[in-house]
Amino acid sequence: MxxxxxxxxxxxxxxxxxxxxxxxxxxxxxxxxxxxxxxxxxxxxxxxxxxxxxxxxxxxxxEIAAPQVIIFAGNHGVTAQGVSAFPPEVTAQMVINFEHGGAAINQLAKLAGARMDVHALDLDTPVQDFTQAPAMREAELLAALQAGWNAVDPTADLLVVGEMGIGNTTPAAALAFALFGGDAADWTGRGTGVDDASLANKTRVVAEGVAMHGAVIKDGLDALACLGGREIAAMAGAIAAARLLHIPVILDGFICCAAAACLLRTSATALDHAVAGHQSAESAHPALLKELGKEPLLSLGLRLGEGSGAALAIQVLKGAVACxxxxxxxxxxxxxxx
CATH class of the missing domain: 1.10.1610.10 (Nicotinate-nucleotide-dimethylbenzimidazole phosphoribosyltransferase (CobT), small domain)
Structure with missing residues (x-):
């Protein structure tokens, strides 16, 4: 342990x-x-x-004999700004779907022979709207990191972490913008499929959040506290735990990679045990993968989240190890x- x-x-x-x-x-x-x-x-x-x-x-x-897939779910106050095409209630509804085995990730985890765990993190209490205040207080961030840290099975030999959180491409974009610079528009994509007007609004929200908190962000954990969410922090905690346990990690899409970026901006060797499972259809994911120094194993136009692309990539890594x-x-x- x-x-x-x-x-x-x-x-x-x-x-x-x-x-x-x-x-x-x-x-x-x-x-x-x-x-x-x-x-x-x-x-x-x-x-x-x-x-x-x-x-x-x-x-x-x-050998790869005991892969683990962990899905973390969280809600975001910033959804009140109209950044998603879906309402926040969908987060809890999808958690139930995961628990009943009805989501894409359930099928892909089963296909990979992976244990799958689901952790819903205070869904009734969204993190703060980061354009108004830091998303999480220090105690909240610690609790979310610990939830991820403690969710990793030490006997696992491969880890995939995924997420569910309506609106969470917005904090992911804000994290990437805060950590790597450029313009807010460089990092802000359509997420669940917002129209042009909603994309412009989403980009404004990302820019405002980073402008508000940028001066106090010194590393990735500062960024998580100011701009992240519980499920994003939990993914970071799980990836970090796997690093200490020498459990290789397959990273999922844009949101997972934003969580990973927070670790990289905290310790330069934090992602040495990780590979990128896929390049998603979210517009900024290729640029984020480049910042992480990771070449994706797959590129299939996926934009579902849930750890789905990384779970599918388990098959590639299993093939490599089997040969x-x-x-x-x-x-x-x-x-x-x-």
Whole structure:
């Protein structure tokens, strides 16, 4: 089990002091890859993925046997500004759908053989409208980070985190804008499908929020407190816990990557254990992936959230690891190594 953290500075310190990848396992996995019955590099990026995964799992011949998918749900005061095409009540309704197995993520998690957990975070008490006040007080942010931290199963060997929260592409855009600069319009997309007038309004909301809080944002945790939401913070807490537990993470779409960006802007090595599952159809996601330094595994025009793209990408990583660990070496197969 992970040690608990009792303050934001404690969280920062644990993240900064997290041990890196197992260099010996990485070297062993690379050596094994060079002996497999295939031309060098013939499996392309699958080879790099398998080596990366083995390094984080401490094995030159790893397996993926216990993936975990965690969905966090939260509500946002900023929805009162008309930033979403759907009302806030949909968040709770979708949580029930998750719990009854009726959502896309349920099907994809089942297909991947993943345990799926759902955590609804104070849905009756939305975080504050960040154009009026900081989204969360320090105690609220700590509680949300801890919810994510404690939700990770230490016996899992792969993690996907997803979200449900009507309006949450707005705080995600504000986080990206605050952390990486540019213009509010660069980071603000249509989310659930808002029209042009609503997009202009949403962009105004993002710009106003960052203008209001920008001076006090020194790192990603400050940004989360000022502009984020409980489900976004919980995703960050879970990704951070996985970093300390050496559980590789597949990142989902724009909102998940905004949560991840908050960790990266808090500790430069916070996302070394993570890959990007997919590039979503949200307009700013490619730019956010570039800032994270992550190349997506898939690009299928998805914009659902829920961890759906990352859950689908579990299959790609499973394929990489299955080939790496299951294939014979030239010596084992009695095949001449040219």
């Amino acid at each position: 992970l040690p608990p953290f009792t303050s934001l500075d404690d969280f920062r310190n644990q993240l900064a002091q997290a041990k890196g990848v197992d260099a010996a396992a990485t070297a062993g996995a690379a050596a094994r890859n060079g002996q497999l019955t295939k031309p060098p590099g013939a499996l392309g990026r699958l080879e790099d993925l398998a080596i990366w995964y083995g390094g984080w799992r401490g094995s030159d011949r790893p 790496h660990s299951g294939m014979a070496t030239f010596a084992e197969a009695g095949v001449t190594d040219g």
